[in-house]
Amino acid sequence: MSMMKFQTVERDSFFSRLDFRPKLFVVMIVTIIAFAWESPLLQLILAVVIVATCLLVGVKWSYIRTILLIMIPFYLLLLLTHAFFNRDQVMALEGYDSLDQLRRIFTFPENWPIIGGSFATWDGLIYGFNVIFKTLTLTLVIPLAVFTTEVNNMIVGMVRAKIPYKIAFIFSSTLRFFPLLIGEFTAIIEAQRLRGLAMEKMSPIKRVKVYSKVAVPLILGALVKSQQLEVVLQSKAFSGSPDRTYLHESILKPADYAIMVFFTVFFLTAFFLLIYYKIGTFGGPI
Amino acid sequence: MPELIAVLKDVSYKYPRSTDFVLSNVNLEIHKGEFLGLIGPTGAGKSTLCMALNGIVPQFYGGRFFGSVHIGDLDTTEHPISELASLVGQVFEDPEIQLIATSVENEIAFALENLRIPREVISERIPKALSAVRLEGTEQKAPNELSGGQKQRLAIAAAIAVQPDLLIMDEPTSQLDPVGAEEVFATAHELNQELGMTIVMASRAAEEMAEFAHRIVLLSHGEIIALGTPDEIYSQIELLASNNLRPPQVASTFYSIRKTGIAVPKVPVRMKDATPYLGDLANLKPNPSFALPAPPKVTGEPLLSVKDLAHVYPDGTKALYGVSLDIREGEYVLIIGQNGAGKSTLVKHFLNLLQPTEGVVKVGGTDTREMTVSALARRIGYIAQNPDNQIFNDSVRAEIEFALRNLDYSPEVIETRTRESLEAMGLMDVQDRHPLSLPKGDRARVVIGAILAMKPEIIIFDEPTTGQDYLGAQYILNISRDLHKAGKTVIVITHHLYLMPEYADRVIVMGKGTLLLDQDIRSAYHAKDILKSTFLTAPQAVHLSRQMQQLNGNFLPLLTPKEIADYLAPEEGAS
8 A cells, every 4th residue: 555645744934934934833823812802803803814725725625625525514513502502601791781682593492392491692602603703713723733844844833842752753643644544545445346335325324333433443553553663663763762862953934933923923912902991802892 | 794684683573562583682683795684584674674774664663672783884773764764665565555645756755855965966866776677767657657666666756765784675576476576686786786775685585595595594483493594594595494485385395206206416496507406317217107187178068257358447448358258167277467468357357346347247047237236246256366355244254244135135044155255264262353453364254154055156356366365365275176076167367376286276367468378278378479578477387397398308298397397306206
């Protein structure tokens, strides 16, 4: 089986030339801000900026589309649950005293069994959008950093950022062997189809059952491979010790410092506006 | 007295939870600058011996270890593996698993970084190591962009960049196509001859080992049962046969000739050593009762029909073009060609795993695009190279039943066919065991049994002999012959041309996505230039036959050592 390449972007861009440390810093800041903001509009802007940056630096649209497609059921569920059930939180965030202050979208007739009388609110729905954009930002900001960095540069950057070498190595090995596992998974499914398994006629539930059956050979295969890998690593003098040299230096350039300064300013400004002007709160000015 | 690089003294070793010793009382001295070959059947202890040389056995695996292994002055049980790694480099069998980094230069740097070699020195060593394996200019490439042979050469470069005293190569060519294998052997030979590097190589490639090794160690059940020059070891055909090992074909040819009563001064193990004797042999009076078997004539409607097939992968790679062929019921077809020639792409069209970009593929007269993969599976059984990717049930019986249940057979049919398949594959006694708990050869039988239970008309074996020893390869091919005799249409893809004359009737030679040749096996194996154009080499017996043909125009185009011996045999002594 040929080794597939991880979803590394091919495009040489400003972002891909950055050291991994400023990228980690960006991930950290964006994550904190995404958690702190509760404004659907600002979350939307943040998510759009992240998606646009992903596309600009070369993350393939097909990858983003796949993520969106996978997340759609989850997003729909989020919207429904927030519209129908998120009342206490939105009331607290908006300073409402009674349920009547919530803006209703519709109410089920009282005489309907079980759901009769329950109602959906604009407030809950809007908060649901806030959560969706928040999740989208968090889902895409990590690939933005990971896909634009060569794995070995990631290790060097992480070690320089004082992350223990063993953890950095485990992280990079996972990225390196993830495509290998995908290849194994595809080979197993193909072998099953060649033994009469008609996937095309199956319901989604039955498909999930088939996929779950693949887990055993996949895990056993992964265990065998991991032991082989350990032997290979030993023969290459790998001990997990941080006391090693690195072919590539991880030196921060002016562009790296500029990014870190920019995001520090962004972070401080965002929190200043959030605390003193309520910009970024749910139901706030923006 | 040559300088010693490594000394193994009374080494015995047993893996944890193993009942038997894998190495037993091994005494061996490895000389500086030599190329030492390590041969033996599966389970003989070759890999364990390799890993004992760099301390992985016993330090990593544990178990019970007796005796001592010294690399220079260092006892491998007293120094950490990471320290020994600076003295002993190792190249493993699987090119995929041993490449860790995402760029060629980082791959070479990895061990050096671990050994705390300064950055400036690493930068100096990378181009030198790449130059030694002829991979200059690939520094920034990802290892997965390299071919199989290039990957193994990169693994060698990574090992020699450490500047070890000893380079161990454990079956480095078993998963490569002939081009890749040739590249690796040529590299090992150059390192040994030009840089004086000591090499220990375990390999089943008898012809190349005879050519390049200075000494050969024959291991069996963990013991060294023979040690000598390639001439001394490979000329002992019976000793090799008793250990399920294959001698170079030139040796088995001369051995077979000698057995007919013809006086042959020696059994040469290299082609060049055989040349002086060919003139006399070519001019011997051939056995008048010998006749070349006529290629079988197969008639009838094509079972599999390919017309003007072209396939372009989504990334633009033109994998096939202008391929047309018919395969009729009852044929045994061999498909050969270098990696990337289009063999697997072609076969995937038979199974509708790939659809033609142009042209049409028909099975039993029906366009495969109109059939589902599962429907085609009833008619075409496909046995892939790695049995472990084709096992996903908890017991051997469940594995055999899997396809039958998918195809909605009645419980009675499932029971009958499962029993038949278990019996045919000799798996009745292990039907309740987990398939993955069985040895590799048995796992292959489980997969074949599971395919046969569907009673397909066509059975495709895709690289069935890769990674198998001689006995394992013969076992699988014998199954294919039995199926052929039972009326099945058999298609085999393999690089191991020397194995196939006893089985295949027809050969399809592929090269760069086109069909280069489609002829009976005798004509195809003697089509030297066509084979060369797709980087294949005919077996040594074919070369011997061709050389004798050049010396005597009446000499027949023969295929195997046995054919040559039978052709030359005095009439009364014909075997």
